[in-house]
Every structure is written in C-alpha cells, then in structure tokens.
Amino acid sequence: MIHIKQLKKSYGEKQVLAIDHLEVPSGQSFGLVGNNGAGKTTLFSALLDLIRLSEGSITNGDVDVSKSEAWKEFTTAFLDETFLIGYLTPEEYFYFIGDLRGLSHSEVDAFVGQFEHFFHGEVLKQKKYLRDLSKGNQKKVGIVGALIGSPSVIVLDEPFANLDPSTQIRLKELLREWPQQKGVTLLISSHDLQHVTEVCERIVVLDKGEIVKDIKTQTETLKDLETFFAQKSQEA
Amino acid sequence: MFQFVSLQWKSFTRSASFSTHLAMKILIGFFALYFAATFAIMGALVYPFIQNEMALDPLLTVNQFLIYGCFYWVVLRYFIQKTPVVNIAPLLLHPISKNKIVHFAMGKTLSSAFNWLGLFFTVPFSIVLVVEGHNWGGVLSWFVGVLSFVLSTNYLNLLINNNKVGAIALSVLAVLGGLHYVDVFDITVYSGPVFQALYEHPIAASIPLILLVFLYRAAFSDYKKGMYLDGGLARQQTEAKTQDFTWLNRFGKTAVFLKNDLRLILRNKRSKSTALMSFFFLFYGLFFFTGSVAMYNGPMWFVFAGIFISGGFLFSFGQFVPSWDSAYYPLLMTQNTSYREYLNSKWALIVVATVFSWLLSIPYIYFGWDVFFFILVATVYNIGVNSYLVLWGGAYIKMPIDLTSNKKAFGDKQAFNVKTVLLSIPKLVLPVLIYFLGTLYSEQLGLALVALTGVLGLAFKNLVFTTIERIYVSQKHKTLWAYKQK
Numbered sequence: 001m002i003h004i005k006q007l008k009k010s011y012g013e014k015q016v017l018a019i020d021h022l023e024v025p026s027g028q029s030f031g032l033v034g035n036n037g038a039g040k041t042t043l044f045s046a047l048l049d050l051i052r053l054s055e056g057s058i059t060n061g062d063v064d065v066s067k068s069e070a071w072k073e074f075t076t077a078f079l080d081e082t083f084l085i086g087y088l089t090p091e092e093y094f095y096f097i098g099d100l101r102g103l104s105h106s107e108v109d110a111f112v113g114q115f116e117h118f119f120h121g122e123v124l125k126q127k128k129y130l131r132d133l134s135k136g137n138q139k140k141v142g143i144v145g146a147l148i149g150s151p152s153v154i155v156l157d158e159p160f161a162n163l164d165p166s167t168q169i170r171l172k173e174l175l176r177e178w179p180q181q182k183g184v185t186l187l188i189s190s191h192d193l194q195h196v197t198e199v200c201e202r203i204v205v206l207d208k209g210e211i212v213k214d215i216k217t218q219t220e221t222l223k224d225l226e227t228f229f230a231q232k233s234q235e236a
Numbered sequence: 237m238f239q240f241v242s243l244q245w246k247s248f249t250r251s252a253s254f255s256t257h258l259a260m261k262i263l264i265g266f267f268a269l270y271f272a273a274t275f276a277i278m279g280a281l282v283y284p285f286i287q288n289e290m291a292l293d294p295l296l297t298v299n300q301f302l303i304y305g306c307f308y309w310v311v312l313r314y315f316i317q318k319t320p321v322v323n324i325a326p327l328l329l330h331p332i333s334k335n336k337i338v339h340f341a342m343g344k345t346l347s348s349a350f351n352w353l354g355l356f357f358t359v360p361f362s363i364v365l366v367v368e369g370h371n372w373g374g375v376l377s378w379f380v381g382v383l384s385f386v387l388s389t390n391y392l393n394l395l396i397n398n399n400k401v402g403a404i405a406l407s408v409l410a411v412l413g414g415l416h417y418v419d420v421f422d423i424t425v426y427s428g429p430v431f432q433a434l435y436e437h438p439i440a441a442s443i444p445l446i447l448l449v450f451l452y453r454a455a456f457s458d459y460k461k462g463m464y465l466d467g468g469l470a471r472q473q474t475e476a477k478t479q480d481f482t483w484l485n486r487f488g489k490t491a492v493f494l495k496n497d498l499r500l501i502l503r504n505k506r507s508k509s510t511a512l513m514s515f516f517f518l519f520y521g522l523f524f525f526t527g528s529v530a531m532y533n534g535p536m537w538f539v540f541a542g543i544f545i546s547g548g549f550l551f552s553f554g555q556f557v558p559s560w561d562s563a564y565y566p567l568l569m570t571q572n573t574s575y576r577e578y579l580n581s582k583w584a585l586i587v588v589a590t591v592f593s594w595l596l597s598i599p600y601i602y603f604g605w606d607v608f609f610f611i612l613v614a615t616v617y618n619i620g621v622n623s624y625l626v627l628w629g630g631a632y633i634k635m636p637i638d639l640t641s642n643k644k645a646f647g648d649k650q651a652f653n654v655k656t657v658l659l660s661i662p663k664l665v666l667p668v669l670i671y672f673l674g675t676l677y678s679e680q681l682g683l684a685l686v687a688l689t690g691v692l693g694l695a696f697k698n699l700v701f702t703t704i705e706r707i708y709v710s711q712k713h714k715t716l717w718a719y720k721q722k
Contacts (some may be wrong), residue, residue, distance in 0.1 A: 030655070045642050048566075048569075048570050049568055049569070050569060050570070050716055051603060051713060051714075051716070051717075052713045063712075072571065072572045072573070073572070076570070077570050079566065080566075082564055082565065082566045082567065082719075083562065083564065083566060083570075084564060084567070085496065085563075085564045085567065085569040086563060086564070087499055087500060087503040087639065088496070088499060089476045089478050089502055091478055092499070096492065096495075096496060097571070099489075099492040100492060100572050100573050101571075101572055102572075126476075127474050127475050127476045127477070128475075129476045129503065132476075149572070168509060217326065236372045
C-alpha cells in the first residue's frame with residue numbers, strides 16, 4: 001500500500017530522516033516507535049505531503065504523494081490539534097468531514113453514534129466548542145474524525161497520549177478490531193511500548209531518523225523493545 | 237524584580253514577529269514624542285496666553301476645564317490602552333510571593349504613555365506658575381492632586397476592565413459638553429473650585445491621593461483573587477450552539493466551506509471584529525461625496541471611494557485568506573478536497589459581502605446619480621478583479637492568525653503590515669488609472685472601461701482560478717511551515 005524509497009529529509013545540514021526502503025502492505029497494522037526527535041512525526045507528515053522531501057519518494061496506493069492529490073480520497077489522519085477546527089462543536093466537525101467525504105448528516109450521525117461508548121458521554125451534545133474540550137476529549141474527536149468515510153489508510157500520531165486509562169483500553173480494542181473488519185492499513189506511532197505491541201502486527205523502531213528495527217510482533221517483542229530502549233538510555 | 241523585567245524583555249525580543257512589533261513600537265514612539273512636545277509647549281505657553289489674550293486668571297481657567305480633561309483621559313484609556321499581560325501562570329509555583337507578582341503586573345501599567353504624557357503638560361505649567369509668583373506649596377499640592385487623578389484612572393481601568401465604563405464616560409463627556417455648549421448647564425462652575433481647592437488648601441490634595449491608594453488596593457486584591465487557574469487566569473467559555481445553515485446546501489460543495497466561514501466569523505473575536513470593521517468602510521464615502529475634504533473632490537477620487545465603499549469586507553477579511561484557517565490548515569490539506577473548492581467558497585463569501593455592501597450604499601444616491609454609478613462600477617470592478625487579487629495576495633501573506641486573541645484593533649501587528657499595504661496598491665490605483673485613460677475621451681467611457689474590466693474578469697474566472705490555484709499549490713509547504721511558527 002505504502003512504498004517509501006530512498007527517502008531523505010534534512011533541514012539545512014541536519015538530516016532528520018533517512019529511510020532507504022520501507023513497504024507497508026495493504027491491511028497491515030503498522031506501529032512506529034522511537035524517542036523524541038527520532039523522526040516519527042516527520043515521517044507521517046511526509047506521507048501526508050505536509051512537508052516536502054529532500055530526496056526520494058513516497059507512494060500511497062500507487063500515488064506519488066508529492067505529485068498527485070489522489071491519495072486524499074482514501075487516506076485520513078489525525079496528527080495533532082491542527083487537525084481540529086476549534087470553533088466548531090464536535091457534531092459540526094464530524095458533519096464537515098462527512099460532507100467532504102460524501103456522507104450525509106444522517107449517515108454521519110449513525111456512524112458517530114457507534115462511538116458513544118468510546119466518548120464516554122463527554123463529547124456529543126455538550127454544547128461546547130472543540131477549543132473548550134479537554135485535551136483527551138479533543139483527541140477522541142480527532143481519532144473518530146479520522147475514521148469517517150471508510151478510508152483505506154489511517155494515520156494516527158500518538159493516539160494514546162493524553163487519554164485516560166479506560167479510554168486507552170477502549171482505543172486499543174478499537175484499533176485492533178477496526179482494521180481487521182474493514183481491511184484498513186493503520187499507521188500509528190507511540191511512546192507506549194505496551195500499547196503499540198498490543199495493537200500492531202509490525203513494529204518499526206526509528207532512531208535518529210533511521211530504521212534500526214523492523215519486527216513482526218510476537219510474544220517476546222515487548223521485552224525486546226524494552227531491552228533496546230533500556231540500552232539507549234544507558235548510552236545517553 | 238529584575239527577573240520579571242528580563243522575562244518581559246525576552247518575550248518582546250524573541251517573539252516570532254519581533255520586527256513588526258519593533259516597527260510598531262517605534263511608530264508609536266514617534267506619536268508619543270509628538271504629543272509630548274505638543275503638551276510641553278502648551279504647558280509652557282498656556283499661562284501667558286490666557287493671561288494676555290483672554291485676560292483671565294490662568295490657574296482658575298485651567299482648573300475649570302480640567303474636568304473635561306479627566307473624562308477625556310478615561311475615554312482614551314478604555315478604548316486605546318491595552319491592559320498589561322504578564323505571563324503569570326508559569327510564575328505561580330515559584331518561590332515568589334503572589335503580592336510581588338501582582339505589584340509588578342500593576343506597576344508595569346505605569347509605563348504606559350497615558351500615565352506620563354500628562355506630566356509634559358503639568359510640569360512646565362507648574363514651573364510657570366511658581367515663576368509667575370504663585371505660592372509653591374499650593375502648586376506642589378495641585379500638581380500631586382492632578383497626578384493622583386490621572387493615575388487613579390489607570391487603576392480604575394484595571395479594576396473595571398470593561399469597555400462600558402469608557403462608553404459611559406464618553407456619553408457623560410458628550411452630554412456635559414453639549415449642555416455647556418448650549419448654555420443649559422455648566423459643570424465647570426462646580427468642578428473648577430474643586431481643582432482650585434487643591435491649590436488653595438494643600439490638605440485637599442490628600443483626597444485624590446486617598447482615592448489613588450484606594451483604587452490601587454482594590455485593583456490589587458481583585459488581581460490577587462484572580463490568581464488561580466480557574467479564576468482570573470481561566471479562559472472564558474461560551475455555550476456552544478450548533479448551527480446548520482441548511483439553506484446554504486443548495487451551493488453544493490462550496491456550501492461546506494461557506495458554512496464554516498460563517499461560523500468562523502460569528503464565533504471568533506478576531507474575525508467578528510474584522511467583519512464589523514468592514515461595515516465602517518461604508519461611511520468612508522462621506523469624505524468624498526460631501527465635498528468636506530477639498531483634496532478629495534474630483535471624479536478620480538470618486539472611483540477610489542467606490543472601491544472602498546463596496547470593498548470593506550474584501551479588504552479587511554479577504555486580505556487574510558487563507559490565514560483565517562491557519563490553525564487547522566494541515567486538516568484542510570489532508571482532506572478529500574481541492575484548493576479550488578476552498579478558494580471558491582472564500583470567493584463566494586467575498587462576492588456576496590461586496591454585493592451586500594453595494595446594496596447598503598444605495599442611499600448615496602442622495603449625492604446624485606453619478607455617485608450611484610461610480611459606486612456601481614467600482615462594485616463590478618471589486619467583484620471581477622479585486623476579489624481575485626486578494627485571494628492571490630493571500631497566498632503570500634502566510635501570517636498565522638490567532639482567532640481567539642482579543643487584541644484591540646489599534647496597535648495590532650496585523651493591522652500594520654508592509655506587504656498588505658503594497659498589495660492594496662494595484663487594487664486601488666489600477667481602477668483609477670483605467671478610469672483616467674477612459675476620461676481622455678469622455679467620462680462615460682471611463683466608467684464603462686472600469687466596468688468592462690470587471691465583467692471581463694468575471695468571464696475569465698476559470699482561467700484566473702487555475703492560475704491562483706497553481707500558486708496556492710506551489711506555496712503549500714511554505715505556508716504550512718509558516719503557520720507552525722507562532
């Protein structure tokens with residue numbers, strides 16, 4: 001589904017991302033881990049054509065993202081609060097996305113209705129604008145917004161951060177089941193090794209912009225990752 | 237205390253828009269200098285002027301009119317002076333007493349020109365008084381009393397930070413002034429002796445001093461009480477209403493963005509005040525058509541006026557497309573939509589607002605049918621040419637807009653932007669030039685040419701939009717980057 005070739009991104013002299021080759025097959029749950037500054041958000045931003053590559057190319061479903069915009073039809077993302085429109089209510093925000101993705105208001109209502117449990121009664125019909133919601137509730141809105149319109153590629157940056165423990169558990173269930181049912185390629189990044197190993201079939205570790213590990217998730221993966229990052233903390 | 241000052245300095249010099257800030261400060265500095273000089277000259281010369289030209293007692297006369305000065309000062313403060321912002325929340329946990337923080341925040345307001353500009357008048361005036369043989373003790377107490385009044389208004393502004401007070405003061409000023417003017421009631425008869433008492437009975441100066449201390453303490457305890465995250469430091473929330481604007485659905489995909497644009501304007505302080513401001517452009521024509529400003533007479537200026545009258549929204553709001561959406565630009569860039577749909581909705585909004593302004597301007601017929609035609613032709617030009625030019629220019633402006641900030645319009649860095657001014661020139665000068673070329677033959681041809689340019693622009697909309705869209709695409713990554721810098 002996603003194909004990265006000879007990718008390089010640098011700011012001035014400083015190289016922040018260098019990926020020779022990376023392929024994410026269709027329907028895979030792909031996890032990206034790494035310390036701050038490892039290049040996770042940069043990689044996702046490049047995939048969404050929000051930053052220009054210095055070298056190389058990224059194709060998403062046979063579309064070179066820097067040349068055509070056709071990838072937008074089947075790709076959704078939630079990276080940070082710049083993906084939310086602060087002066088809208090959650091309902092209006094969902095309708096807006098629905099409108100752009102060809103869903104009627106009643107279809108959006110029905111779709112969003114199934115997340116009532118996930119929202120825990122704190123999002124819908126609260127008479128609040130998104131800018132006045134707590135960080136956690138904003139995140140819930142952003143994540144659900146990214147599920148609207150049957151995308152085949154979903155990109156989520158740090159979906160677990162800022163969520164309360166119960167919502168983290170619900171989100172884990174959601175992210176495990178959703179891609180399987182809908183055949184979605186899911187890309188997430190996380191600092192939480194436990195969560196990411198529970199959700200993703202494959203985990204790639206980025207360090208200083210380079211891929212240092214590419215593992216198929218197994219029972220011992222969590223331990224492997226913990227050992228790796230423990231070593232990193234020794235080095236520093 | 238020094239750390240506070242250094243923090244303030246850093247927040248000033250390290251702000252992303254430091255250079256525009258600095259330019260603004262320098263400009264304001266010049267204004268302040270100008271006023272200071274004017275006041276100083278007035279302070280020095282008012283005494284001999286009143287004595288020689290008006291044959292009145294100078295101190296008595298100044299005291300009489302001081303009441304107007306006081307009201308005027310309150311009005312100015314409430315409408316122009318910005319209340320100080322010290323970034324307080326991060327300081328709360330440090331071993332600095334709250335009293336100290338509040339004293340600093342309140343002390344900082346003293347640096348405002350509103351507090352010391354008056355001194356440029358009172359100091360020379362007091363010196364002249366003493367030189368002319370007034371009792372120096374009385375002059376000193378008068379001076380202290382007046383200064384206390386001025387500073388009291390400063391803390392009144394802090395205590396009741398509400399524009400209503402300014403509005404009330406303005407109406408009181410207008411009513412008193414009006415009554416005085418038509419000789420019904422003269423407040424100065426009563427207020428003059430009060431200020432005169434400051435001179436004659438030095439003990440009277442203690443009254444304004446006590447007032448000052450009282451207001452300072454009141455503002456102090458008010459601020460201190462608000463030093464909690466859920467108190468005065470909290471952001472105010474408004475209850476949200478869902479607005480569907482279903483009547484817009486007939487416009488198809490353009491409607492999706494139009495709805496958001498309407499909500500944007502209605503729900504954010506910044507855009508709301510901009511939209512309101514565009515309304516005042518309507519009255520700009522009065523300068524031209526009433527003939528009150530001699531320089532503005534002549535049909536060239538009428539074209540100019542027409543562009544302004546119908547283009548208020550176009551200039552004040554349109555200028556900052558796409559910056560209005562800067563806070564969530566990445567969302568728009570990853571959604572299943574094209575620049576053309578986005579631009580189309582902004583264009584539609586501008587066109588509707590322009591037509592609406594034109595409708596509101598119809599009463600200008602009062603100044604003659606030719607005025608009506610001038611505005612009509614300018615409206616066509618605004619729709620057919622200027623609407624594209626603002627969208628085109630917007631691709632280069634790239635200044636993130638914080639929708640929630642409630643800065644007063646005057647002194648806002650966005651209002652002072654060289655690029656915006658430069659981009660305004662073709663929008664204003666070009667139609668005047670086209671008109672001028674036409675008038676070489678006849679006035680009617682001038683008008684017809686301007687209108688024709690507008691109609692042609694409208695006819696080639698698709699072509700123009702393709703070009704603008706290409707520019708937006710080419711600027712996309714730079715714009716995204718710029719919006720990240722806050």
